[in-house]
Amino acid sequence: xxxxxxxxxxxxxxxxxxxxxxxxxxxxxxxxxxxxxxxxxxxxxxxxxxxxxxxxxxxxxxxxxxxxxxxxxxxxxxxxxxxxxxxxxxxxxxxxxxxxxxxxxxxxxxxxxxxxxxxxxxxxxxxxxxxxxxxxxxxxxxxxxxxxxxxxxxxxxxxxxxxxxxxxxxxxxxxxxxxxxxxxxxxxxxxxxxxxxxxxxxxxxxxxxxxxxxxxxxxxxxxxxxxxxxxxxxxxxxxxxxxxxxxxxxxxxxxxxxxxxxxxxxxxxxxxxxxxxxxxxxxxxxxxxxxxxxxxxxxxxxxxxxxxxxxxxxxxxxxxxxxxxxxxxxxxxxxxxxxxxxxxxxxxxxxxxxxxxxxxxxxxxxxxxxxxxxxxxxxxxxxxxxxxxxxxxxxxxxxxxxxxxxxxxxxxxxxxxxxxxxxxxx
RNA sequence: GUGGAUGUAGCUCAGUGGUAGAGCCCCGGAUUGUGGCUCCGGUGGUCGUGGGUUCGAUCCCCAUCAUCCACCCCA
Numbered sequence: 327x328x329x330x331x332x333x334x335x336x337x338x339x340x341x342x343x344x345x346x347x348x349x350x351x352x353x354x355x356x357x358x359x360x361x362x363x364x365x366x367x368x369x370x371x372x373x374x375x376x377x378x379x380x381x382x383x384x385x386x387x388x389x390x391x392x393x394x395x396x397x398x399x400x401x402x403x404x405x406x407x408x409x410x411x412x413x414x415x416x417x418x419x420x421x422x423x424x425x426x427x428x429x430x431x432x433x434x435x436x437x438x439x440x441x442x443x444x445x446x447x448x449x450x451x452x453x454x455x456x457x458x459x460x461x462x463x464x465x466x467x468x469x470x471x472x473x474x475x476x477x478x479x480x481x482x483x484x485x486x487x488x489x490x491x492x493x494x495x496x497x498x499x500x501x502x503x504x505x506x507x508x509x510x511x512x513x514x515x516x517x518x519x520x521x522x523x524x525x526x527x528x529x530x531x532x533x534x535x536x537x538x539x540x541x542x543x544x545x546x547x548x549x550x551x552x553x554x555x556x557x558x559x560x561x562x563x564x565x566x567x568x569x570x571x572x573x574x575x576x577x578x579x580x581x582x583x584x585x586x587x588x589x590x591x592x593x594x595x596x597x598x599x600x601x602x603x604x605x606x607x608x609x610x611x612x613x614x615x616x617x618x619x620x621x622x623x624x625x626x627x628x629x630x631x632x633x634x635x636x637x638x639x640x641x642x643x644x645x646x647x648x649x650x651x652x653x654x655x656x657x658x659x660x661x662x663x664x665x666x667x668x669x670x671x672x673x674x675x676x677x678x679x680x681x682x683x684x685x686x687x688x689x690x691x692x693x694x695x696x697x698x699x700x701x702x703x704x705x706x707x708x709x710x711x712x713x714x715x716x717x718x719x720x721x722x723x724x725x726x727x728x729x730x731x732x733x734x735x736x737x738x739x740x741x742x743x744x745x746x747x748x749x750x751x752x
Numbered sequence: 753g754u755g756g757a758u759g760u761a762g763c764u765c766a767g768u769g770g771u772a773g774a775g776c777c778c779c780g781g782a783u784u785g786u787g788g789c790u791c792c793g794g795u796g797g798u799c800g801u802g803g804g805u806u807c808g809a810u811c812c813c814c815a816u817c818a819u820c821c822a823c824c825c826c827a
Contacts, residue, residue: 387825634827696785704787
């Protein structure tokens with residue numbers, strides 16, 4: 327076993343049994359995006375390392391220790407994208423999509439992070455993301471949240487996820503709050519655990535999120551982010567919650583919700599579930615008004631989110647929300663007995679596909695006895711078996727045996743098989 | 753990166769210090785051309801890998817790799 331070449335740790339094969347569920351999910355997403363007027367953008371999975379260092383933040387865990395970074399043959403430092411927003415902003419800027427205009431974009435694809443794999447967390451995983459540029463009001467924040475809520479409703483997940491909401495304020499307000507928070511933590515340095523000591527200089531806001539019960543009391547007395555918002559951000563946040571209230575979307579304001587990426591400001595949100603163990607975040611995002619400028623563009627407000635497809639698929643499976651017809655077999659399975667029948671079957675299959683564009687027909691190949699062929703027809707999940715044996719060849723007919731319903735076997739003339747078959751199946 | 757659990761047939765798992773079994777799957781037969789149920793038979797494993805203890809290791813010990821779960825972090 328160990329000598330055999332295996333997939334890279336944390337990178338999974340998606341097997342045929344799984345792919346219908348993925349396709350179902352992807353189809354839901356595509357139509358949803360289309361319905362809200364979002365257009366798809368596809369960017370390379372490799373980018374210059376500097377793009378991520380400059381956007382996500384030099385001292386975040388992602389950039390410090392989780393990126394797949396390596397040298398190109400010419401010495402450039404390249405990185406497999408750990409998230410989608412940076413590349414999306416880069417591409418939009420590069421092609422002038424942000425020039426004095428608004429944009430609603432979405433993307434989908436693999437992301438890479440070198441973390442220890444566990445349930446719902448993989449080294450290659452897939453995200454669907456949404457990014458809206460050039461709109462600074464709370465209406466667009468509300469729109470992307472409503473869009474995600476609609477997806478949960480479509481998938482039957484809405485009752486199983488919770489929306490958590492917070493505001494980080496403007497970059498300036500956040501910086502001021504950060505200083506105040508660090509000062510508070512300095513006073514209680516003896517209570518801070520090892521992780522938090524480390525974060526004190528790198529990402530003090532994250533300390534608020536700690537699960538360590540020994541620090542709970544100290545954290546409860548810490549200055550609150552929401553008390554230190556600048557006026558504009560507070561108004562923005564109030565207008566957002568008012569819009570969500572009007573739309574009937576429930577949420578929980580979580581003053582300790584801080585995102586791990588540096589570029590967020592003002593609105594941040596997460597959709598979480600308790601059904602997946604410790605990887606409970608299924609979708610997360612927020613506003614990142616400063617990022618475009620930070621990456622060298624003309625300042626443009628932006629808001630977006632990303633959802634983890636593996637986690638959502640896992641959730642659908644856990645909650646038994648997999649649509650039943652996603653595993654459907656072909657309409658017909660065509661089997662043939664004997665050399666001459668085999669040759670005719672190949673052509674008959676083509677004839678039927680020509681005449682009936684929506685027909686799904688699987689041809690039996692590889693010979694075998696009648697019994698084994700019909701057994702395979704059954705296993706394929708097909709609704710009918712089309713039988714082309716020596717007798718049928720002789721008589722210029724084809725047999726139609728229904729495999730999943732009590733119906734008499736039919737014999738169709740080869741002259742008008744397509745019409746007759748189509749009529750039988752409807 | 754840290755901690756814990758687990759690695760035996762394609763899958764789910766038993767099992768023993770004397771080199772292995774079940775169920776499912778797959779193939780064939782009972783039924784010269786009619787599946788799902790039943791019965792019978794068959795294919796399939798260097799017992800994750802390397803080393804150690806032992807007359808002998810799949811079992812005991814060590815290491816290593818992988819998977820899973822949790823921490824951390826995050827989608």
